[in-house]
Amino acid sequence: MSSKLLRMAVTTAAALALVGAAPATADRTPVATTTAYGGGDDFTIVGHRGASGYRPEHTLASYELAARMGADYVEPDLVTTKDGVLVARHEPEIGGTTDVADHPEFASRKTTKSLDGVATTGWFTEDFTLTELKTLRANERIPDVRQHNTIYDGRYEVPTFQEVIDLVKRLSRELHRDIGIYPETKHPTYFRKQGLALEPKVLDALNRNGLNRPGAKVYVQSFEVTNLIELHRKLRVPLVQLTSATGAPFDFVDSGDPRTYADIVSAAGLRDVAKYAKGVGPDKNQVIPRDSAGFLLAPTTLVRDAHRAGLVVHPYTFRAENTFLPADFRSSAIPAEYGDLFAEIAAFRAAGVDGLFTDNTDIAVAQEQLAAAHR
Ligand code: G3P
Ligand code: CA
Numbered sequence: 001m002s003s004k005l006l007r008m009a010v011t012t013a014a015a016l017a018l019v020g021a022a023p024a025t026a027d028r029t030p031v032a033t034t035t036a037y038g039g040g041d042d043f044t045i046v047g048h049r050g051a052s053g054y055r056p057e058h059t060l061a062s063y064e065l066a067a068r069m070g071a072d073y074v075e076p077d078l079v080t081t082k083d084g085v086l087v088a089r090h091e092p093e094i095g096g097t098t099d100v101a102d103h104p105e106f107a108s109r110k111t112t113k114s115l116d117g118v119a120t121t122g123w124f125t126e127d128f129t130l131t132e133l134k135t136l137r138a139n140e141r142i143p144d145v146r147q148h149n150t151i152y153d154g155r156y157e158v159p160t161f162q163e164v165i166d167l168v169k170r171l172s173r174e175l176h177r178d179i180g181i182y183p184e185t186k187h188p189t190y191f192r193k194q195g196l197a198l199e200p201k202v203l204d205a206l207n208r209n210g211l212n213r214p215g216a217k218v219y220v221q222s223f224e225v226t227n228l229i230e231l232h233r234k235l236r237v238p239l240v241q242l243t244s245a246t247g248a249p250f251d252f253v254d255s256g257d258p259r260t261y262a263d264i265v266s267a268a269g270l271r272d273v274a275k276y277a278k279g280v281g282p283d284k285n286q287v288i289p290r291d292s293a294g295f296l297l298a299p300t301t302l303v304r305d306a307h308r309a310g311l312v313v314h315p316y317t318f319r320a321e322n323t324f325l326p327a328d329f330r331s332s333a334i335p336a337e338y339g340d341l342f343a344e345i346a347a348f349r350a351a352g353v354d355g356l357f358t359d360n361t362d363i364a365v366a367q368e369q370l371a372a373a374h375r
Contacts, residue, residue: 044355045364046182047071048317049090053359056138056149057097058088059156060167067171070365073180073219075357076164079187080196085130086161086205090141091115091186095122098136099154106132116190116250126196133158145321145336161202165209180217184242188227189251199227203234212236221281224251225264229276238278240314245283261286267305279312281357287315288351294327296347303352316357318345318364342367 050062051069063074076088092115094100100109100123109128112121125133138156140149159167165181172179185198192198202220206212214236221240222228226249228239241264248260263269265286273280282302289297306313317324323335328347330339341360345367348356358364 042354043349043368044312044314045070045072045361045368046314046355046357047074047361048357048359049077050074051359051361052141053146053320054149056140056152056156058090058159059138059152060159060163061152061156063159063164063167064171066361067168067175067179069361071179071361072355073182073217074164074168075182075184076159076161077184077186078161078198078202079125080191080198080201081128081130081133082126083129084196084201086198086201087125087130087133088159088161088164089125089186092124092126092190093120093122094125094133094136094158096139097141098123098138098158100136103136116187117253126191126194130160145323147336161205162209165205165211169209178217180219181211182219182221182240184221185224185227187250188222188224189254192227199231199234203231206235206237219279224249226251226255232276239276240279240281241273241277242281242316243283243286245285265302265305267301267308270302270305270309270311274309274311277311279314279354280306281314281316284315284318284348284356287313287348287353288326290326296326296328299351307352312354313352314355314357315348315353318348318356318358318360320360320363342370346371 047063047066049057050059051065052062055062055065058076066074077090078086079089079092080086089097100106106123109123110121112119113124134157136158137154138158139153140146143150161183168179168181183202185202188198203212206218211218212235216237218237219240220231220235220237221242223242223244225241228241232239243261243264246261252259264273265280265282270280286300287302288299291297303313318341320338320341321335322330322332322337322339325339325341325344329343331337341363345356345364349371356364
């Protein structure tokens with residue numbers, strides 16, 4: 001075993017030991033003793049933006065690869081076009097993930113808008129009809145980290161939500177398993193204020209496709225609260241409240257509600273979430289924080305408190321490159337090189353999470369298989 005791998009093995013073991021051995025405090029009670037690592041067989045693997053470690057995110061190619069790698073769900077983030085069609089993009093601004101800048105016919109559409117209070121310059125989906133958007137092609141968002149993905153630049157369209165649903169249905173038939181879909185409403189307040197509310201379109205799409213029913217393999221997620229509560233009244237599929245490590249839901253900011261994401265992941269906050277949602281999707285650092293050098297600390301009480309409230313916990317985002325990993329599991333100082341995502345997933349499994357969002361479905365699936373083999 002190389003010294004690098006040996007260090008990884010040692011740090012993995014140390015991290016897992018830390019998870020189980022950390023002293024209890026009011027804020028950081030260890031939870032590993034309540035859920036043994038690898039102890040469940042219903043762990044949920046969500047292909048985050050598809051298989052975005054290997055293909056430009058939010059393309060049909062990315063979703064298809066995630067499904068073929070074994071993802072339980074694929075995750076489209078949803079925004080809307082000018083003519084009200086839901087499409088899969090991480091945000092309304094598309095300069096970072098498409099070739100729109102290379103289209104002189106759209107040069108005049110470049111503008112600056114306030115996106116949830118942040119001045120953002122670029123091109124926005126709500127300024128394009130679907131027909132116009134379909135003339136663009138997707139590009140890799142982080143080419144410096146994922147140079148290999150850039151070979152796919154310019155090859156794939158921006159998919160509609162309907163195209164994602166159609167793909168999932170086709171692959172479910174072909175692969176003989178029910179592949180789920182885990183859509184996220186992106187910037188709901190921003191779109192509602194432009195007369196382009198996302199929620200009726202999501203409701204309509206799920207209804208039209210026979211997916212708004214108990215037992216449908218669907219979760220609907222949002223970083224905002226108000227729209228999830230509204231959807232709770234109309235949807236018959238489970239909802240997931242997303243939370244960030246800092247800040248507050250923009251609908252709260254917009255309405256003057258002082259509550260923050262920290263309030264939402266408190267024990268009382270999670271009991272409130274359980275009134276309209278079945279799960280919480282925290283930033284992974286809210287489950288196992290890091291110290292100032294990037295090493296994992298003891299888990300917080302989030303998983304325990306969520307479980308007590310009856311919520312599942314699906315943190316985001318698990319990625320193989322060093323730049324996204326805790327210092328414990330990095331292989332080198334080079335950001336784009338792969339570290340030990342297996343070990344990171346193991347640490348979060350030991351902390352009791354019920355699933356996770358990952359850009360590397362293949363690694364998450366392999367980790368589950370290895371864990372199962374040792375049970
Ligand atoms: O929805 C889970 C995760 O995707 C949230 O983060 O910014 O990647 O959509 P983001
Ligand atoms: Ca998302």
